[in-house]
Amino acid sequence: MRVPPGVSPGDFAAAIKQFEAAVGKEWVFTSDDDVELYRDSYSPFWHEEEDRVPSAAVAPDGVEQAQAIVKIANAYKIPLWTISTGRNLAYGGSSPALSGSVILDLKRMNRILEVSDKNHYALVEPGVSYFDLYRYIQEHKLKVWIDPPDPGWGSPVGNSLERGGGRGPLHDHFATVCGMEVVLPNGEVMRTGMGALPGSKTWQQYKYGFGPYVDGLFSQSNFGIVTKMGVWLLPEPEAYRDGTVMVARHDDLVPFVETLAYLYNSQIVQGTAALDSPLLTYRVSKGGGVVDLPGDISVAELERIGREQNIPYWSSELHFYGPAKVVDLQWEFTKERFSAIPGVTFKEGRSYRFPVELKDSDDVLRQALGIPNLSVFGFLGKTLGHMDFSPIVPLSGEAVFEALKVFGEVYHEMGVPPQNQFISLPWAFFPRAFVFLFGFQIMHDVEANKRNREVFRRLIEACAEHGWGEYRTHVAYMDDVANVYSYNNHAMLRLHETVKDALDPNGILSPGKSGIWPKRLRKARA
């Protein structure tokens, strides 16, 4: 049996016995076969020693059991890596940052405690998946929508805490969080926001409570174990419609994104807007890149091809939600604003009134209508999984131009062939920002994975050199990303470490999460 670093086999055996007493023998996993299930299914370290492998897993079914586990872990200094549903795939799945950690698997805590379709919120435990919550809402005929991320197999708690994004009007998932219950590293239970007031009637209705607002401390962090969370839901809208805006020339992107930013930040366009480029798709089809590579078809040539074949340079499908007559007006107003760009064209899209029974022939993105699904893997179907590089860049055309140039330079410098890029143009999952998503393919090829990790690390550096940083990262790169958020001699990371040392002196909770290590495992910074 693998043992956590710094823990004697005798102490570990004693801790395991106590875990078994706390949750039942059935819910403590120590055999190789069972522990294997907690490795990263999309590991960039296949067949390498560096692969993050846990020592065991323990699965409580309620907050009291979670508290008991934390107390035992403190007594023996056992590192616990917490997962909700463990589907953080592309960012490490259920695997820990520190090999030998015991996985604290919260999947059994899967109760939907409340769903209100009068004031549009839910209170859930971490093991509740988006599919579970959707089914519950359907079964109870409630008039609310969830906002699932592209793969719906994760959980509202896990995805929101990782600050994930979706497609509908509530696409910024951490922004929908309202009230948490947290087991602190000393085993004490705390409730945030209005939950701090015993008997509160507004825990899921008002976020801030009184005094400092601490919920952010528990996102992408290792300061506590979130055991309940409030999440706001969307009142089922009367209607949805979408439409596509297209512009012809490369430089049109500047007024295009400026107009988009106005509409998006005014909440006239409500769903997540994703930038597309039919001409760059054409370039990729000819063996070129999304990013700018030497020898690629030039901008002028692409514009000429676009004129001849009537292919727009840039486009975006925009999504509107609300009363039928309002969404029609929103689309009309959107067209009016974009019409300031010479040569802009529009394509009418889909239109639905709810409730609706979708047919297979409806090619609408289900998740944009609050329906969880896994269709994104149709796109990824031939891969062994992927890891995501996801930098935040400004919501501007100039930033997109610069990013495609910088990414191209890195790809050229590192000799990455265009067909391996697997990069999408940016999305606006979050207000006022773009995020690029690079899906690096995972392979059962040690050298190829090593090479991809080098490219990944070089991209982190190159982005930081240009003022861009990742919104989230795979466990393999948490130190690298934390290291570039270094303003004023790493003042923010030092604050995280101060908080970590104060709340978790034994360093038991998720060591290494977001680059935050407990004192006993902390390495000196260069």
Added chain:
Amino acid sequence: MKNARAFLLLLCGVTLAAPAFAAPDESQIDRGHRVYDKWCFPCHGTGVGKPGTESLAARGQKPAVLEERTDLTAPLIKIFVRHGVLFMPTFRKTEISDADLDAIAAYLTRNNKH
């Protein structure tokens, strides 16, 4: 174990077929159907946007919908669920217990010819 997924890649390209032997009871099949609907259908079901079905179809597996197969075996189903393959991840025992997995196997082998 480390190479289990690599092994499965070879395996799934070759065969999923083998005869089944014992006929399981109806309640076990019903339970398996429920568990399948919850955990497997979103990827392996019928209809649009089912990447597991699409992936099997792309690799020439017929029928691509697992519920329509008559040649799956319980041991093979368990290997795929516990080890994953391609972009299909492993499923843990807190998600699909051993008893639930037995039920899924009973459901997916219900139409096998004995």
